[in-house]
Amino acid sequence: MPSTDIIGDWEKRTGVLATMHNKESVISPILKEGLGITITVPHDFNTDRFGTFTRDIKRAGNQLEAARKKAQAAMMLTGMDLGFSSEGSFGNHPTIPFVQSNLEIVVLIDIKNDLEIVGHFRNSNSQVRSQIVHTPEEAVDVACSWGFPKQGVILRQSETSSRHIYKEITTEDDLRTMSEKLLLKWSTKSVFIETDMRAHRCPKRMDGIKQATLDLIKNCKSICPKCTTPGFVITDVVKGLPCNGCGLATDLVKETVRCCKKCSYQETQPIENKNSAEPGECQWCNP
Template sequence: MRRHEPAATDEPRPYAGRSAVLATMHRKEDAIAPALNTTLGLVVVPASGLDTDQLGTFSGEIARQGTMLEVAVRKARLGMQGAGLPLGLASEGSFGPHPAIPFFAAGMELLVFVDDERGIVVSESLIADATNFGRLVVAPGDALDPFLERVGFPSHALIVRANEGSVTAALAKGITDRESLARAIATAAAASSDRRARLETDMRAHLNPTRMKSLAALADRLARRLATPCPACAAPGFGRTGSRVGLTCEACGTPTEMVLAEEYGCSACGCREERPRSDGLIRAPAQYCPECNP
C-alpha cells in the first residue's frame, strides 16, 4: 500500500469548542475529559440520568451482549440520544488473565468516539498490565490482609457474594471499609451452600483508581489519534487498525508470527496504508522462529 500525500485542511482542531457526551455513570469523565480537552479542545460532558448498567455489569447480573466495540458504540449512542448531541464517547473494559502471560491479570480497555456529523466511529484500546483485578474465596474469620493489600483496599473497593449459587446471592458492591466487609462476608457465606464467600475487586471506574489511570492513558491515545487527519481526505482519526505478521528470522529467513508491518486506516474514506514496524525491527530474533526454535 502506498503512502498518500497529506490532504489540505482548514480544520487543524476540528473539535475545538465542541461538546461530546460521555456515556458513563461511574465518573469516567474525571479520567477521560482532560486529554481530549487539552489536545482537541473538545468539551466532554457526562450523560445525565443514563443507566449504562443496562448494557452489562462487571458483577455479572446483566451479561454484556455483543463485542466490547459493539457495546461501547451502543452506549455512546444512548448518551448522544439523551443529550441531543452528534458527538459521543463511551468505554468498555474486560479483565482476566493476561493474553500473553496467563499467570498474570490484565485488563482490556476500549474507548470509542462517535461523530454522526462525519459518519465516523474511531476507537482505541490498550492492554492494562497494571491492574488490581483479583478474586478470593474465604470463610468468615479467614485472614484477609495479604489479599486486601494486594488489591489496594480500601482505596479500591470490593464486591462480595455467595461463593455458590446465583450470581446475585448476597451480592454487595462498593465495599470500602473493614466493618462492611466483615458483614458482607458473613451474609454471603450464610447464603452459600459451602458456607464461603467470594471476594472480587470492584472494577467500576469511580471505585478503582488504578483503572482510572488506565482510562486516562487511553484517552490520551484516542485524543492523539483524533488529532491526526487522514492523508487522503483530512478526516480526523487516522490511525493504526491492525497488523500483518510474517517478520522473517534473522538466522534462516523463515517467516515468524512476529509483526512484519502495521496497518493504518481512516474511518471516513477507507484509506489504508501499511507501514514498517514502529520500533524499527526488520528481522525476528531466532528464538521466535518455528524452524530455529521449534
C-alpha cells in the first residue's frame, strides 16, 4: 500500500490506546488532529503488570519493548489492528553529566500495514524527588515544595520497601493524617516520601507525553522517498563536524542518517544550520 494510502487509511481507522492513567487526555486529541485516527481506551486494562514507577512491579524488558507489549496486549484484548502506547523512563541524561532526565516515548503499531513508528521527547528537568521525613508537617512542606497536590506523592516505609505503599493521597489534609498514622505505626518513626511519577499524577510527564506524541505525528508524516512508507526517521548520526579553528574533526554531529524499515533505503544529510564547530566546542582547541 503506498504511503498516501496508509495515511488515508489511518483517517478511517480506530486505534486502541493502552493506558489506565488518563494518557488519552493528551494523546487522543493530537492523533485525531494530526492523523485523523480515532482512539478508544479499553476498560479494565491494567498496565501496571508491565511495570510500575513505584518499583513494586519490575518493567517488562526495555522501554520500547515494554511499550510494544502494552500496545500488543491492548490490541489482543480488543481485536483491533492499530495500537498505541506510551512509556516513560528516568535516569541520568545521556550527554549532560549529573543531569537527571525523563524520556517519554509514544509508539504506533499498525499490524495491517506491518509498521512500527516511535515518537520521543527528552525532558532534562526530571521531577524525581525523595526524602525521609519525621513529622507530618515536614511531609506536607516537602510535598508542597515539589508542587503537591498537582504533582502527586507516595508514602512508604523506606526507599526499598515494596510493602505498604500509599499512593492515593490527593489533599494536604489526607497527607497530614496519613503521615501521622504511619509515623505512629512504624518503628523507624520516619516516612519515606517521593514524587508519584505515574502520568496522571505528574504534570511534567503529561507534558512530555504530549511532546512525544507530536514527534510521533512528525515521524508518521516523514515518507520514504523510495517506497513511500511513513516513518522515514533518523536512525543514526555521524560525528566529526570540522572545527573552524583547527580544521580537525570534533565529537559534534555532522550528519544524520534516515532509514526506511520497510525497504532499508538510507539517506545521509548534513545537520541543519551548522557547517562547522566553534573552537570552544572542539576537543583539540579546548581540551
